[in-house]
Amino acid sequence: MGTGPEQQRREAAEQRFQLGRLAVKEGRMAEAREYLFRAVEIDQEHSDARLWLSATTTDAAEQKKFLEWALAANPANPEARRGLAIVQGRLNPQDVLPPGTDVAARLPTEPEAAAAKQVFICPQCGGAMRFDPHLIDLKCERCGHVRVVEEKPAKDVEQALDLTLPTEKAHRWAEAERRMVCQQCSATTMFPVGQTSVECPFCGSAVFIAAREDADILPPQAVIPMGFEAEEVKTIMRKWLGAGLLAPDDLGRLARGGNLRPAYVPFWVFETTLTRKWQAYVAEGSGRNRRWVWQSGEHIFFFTGELQRGTKILSADLLERIEPFDLEKLVEYQPEYLAGWPAATYDISLAQASLDAREKMVKKAKKQLQHKAAPGKEVRDLQVSASDFGGVTYKQALLPVWVGAYHYRGKWYRLLVNGQTGKISGDKPIDSVKVALLILAAVIVIIILAFLIAFLFGPTPSP
Ligand SMILES: [Zn+2]
Ligand SMILES: [Zn+2]
Numbered sequence: 516m517g518t519g520p521e522q523q524r525r526e527a528a529e530q531r532f533q534l535g536r537l538a539v540k541e542g543r544m545a546e547a548r549e550y551l552f553r554a555v556e557i558d559q560e561h562s563d564a565r566l567w568l569s570a571t572t573t574d575a576a577e578q579k580k581f582l583e584w585a586l587a588a589n590p591a592n593p594e595a596r597r598g599l600a601i602v603q604g605r606l607n608p609q610d611v612l613p614p615g616t617d618v619a620a621r622l623p624t625e626p627e628a629a630a631a632k633q634v635f636i637c638p639q640c641g642g643a644m645r646f647d648p649h650l651i652d653l654k655c656e657r658c659g660h661v662r663v664v665e666e667k668p669a670k671d672v673e674q675a676l677d678l679t680l681p682t683e684k685a686h687r688w689a690e691a692e693r694r695m696v697c698q699q700c701s702a703t704t705m706f707p708v709g710q711t712s713v714e715c716p717f718c719g720s721a722v723f724i725a726a727r728e729d730a731d732i733l734p735p736q737a738v739i740p741m742g743f744e745a746e747e748v749k750t751i752m753r754k755w756l757g758a759g760l761l762a763p764d765d766l767g768r769l770a771r772g773g774n775l776r777p778a779y780v781p782f783w784v785f786e787t788t789l790t791r792k793w794q795a796y797v798a799e800g801s802g803r804n805r806r807w808v809w810q811s812g813e814h815i816f817f818f819t820g821e822l823q824r825g826t827k828i829l830s831a832d833l834l835e836r837i838e839p840f841d842l843e844k845l846v847e848y849q850p851e852y853l854a855g856w857p858a859a860t861y862d863i864s865l866a867q868a869s870l871d872a873r874e875k876m877v878k879k880a881k882k883q884l885q886h887k888a889a890p891g892k893e894v895r896d897l898q899v900s901a902s903d904f905g906g907v908t909y910k911q912a913l914l915p916v917w918v919g920a921y922h923y924r925g926k927w928y929r930l931l932v933n934g935q936t937g938k939i940s941g942d943k944p945i946d947s948v949k950v951a952l953l954i955l956a957a958v959i960v961i962i963i964l965a966f967l968i969a970f971l972f973g974p975t976p977s978p
Contacts, residue, residue: 535564569582637658639655668846674736695724702717702862704857705857716918719776733861735913736911737846737848737910738779739842775932777934778915781913782912783910784909785907788905789903791903793811794897797893814884825861827863837916837931841936844935
């Protein structure tokens, strides 16, 4: 694999391909066809050369043939899949944005139908219904009437990234009536319809400006229902404040504020396969016969739930510290889960998140190859070359988080609680006296050890 003549052949094909592509861009179509056909002749697997051939003709049938040809060579080729979808009429070319542009805000064409807005009103007394974390159903806050929310497992909700990414989908969360932007921290939050007093879940401010109604947002596909009530999360926080070796003793007693606010936080979840080719010295044989052999191969990695945060409001570091979320428990998104609970909307685009996720997966795969390239054998000078992603799917998932802050001796500290598992993490003050004592103890131990070593192994007095 990867030998000289093979490499040369690929390079020759690539060279013809680049010339052909340039010719297409400059409108020299006959010349372009010649180069591209030559590239395919040299390298049957050159999917992009076949893809670009489809640009040299205006004949739909011929375009289709070239695109199918490109997909046969590489079934994951995103441009070929997109192109074929357009040729087959599954995708409107006007919806396709040029690569590199982000999904832009759409100008309002007609007022949204007011009927699309959903309010959860109790059929018995007319009161507001709220999603109850323990019942996992809607419950009337006034009379206690319960409406069952039918739970649907979140399977088949994955979206193909190639088809979503280039289109400006006019999706809206029709049920989200009140999207508001916090004036203090600029988080965009959707508040349940009918809720009268609102506070930003991230900073507590009550000053909002109306969100731009014309901005399109992709809807969520999945959600992990909120699992705790405020009282339970407060107990978790109090316990956490009282624990910790280096925390001040009076922290649990003196910490004030402790306001915890619930929020569904948007995440992008990606699924894909990644094929990585590697070359390395592998230790063969043992003892005296042990020798290093130059080997190569490839390994396929399966990523089933790559989590990427959807909002910049919460730091990636703090969010990672309350992971993992049990993604097996994801259910299909229904607006009922948001009744009574605010949800943040994403401000990190799908395009950006998918790039970040790819980078993360490439790094993870490289790290794992150290062990997986040649299982059970020692590996040296590992080189990882091409990385080839299979079809990428995504879903937008709303995950439950409690955002908190507490006040201790003139300073605010931030904390997060995982609304599914109750895992808590946050910043804590450190007792400087305790730290000083610990350092002192360490210094004393080192001095004693030094004396002991000098005494036991020191130079013996010369005769
Ligand atoms: Zn009621
Ligand atoms: Zn805010």
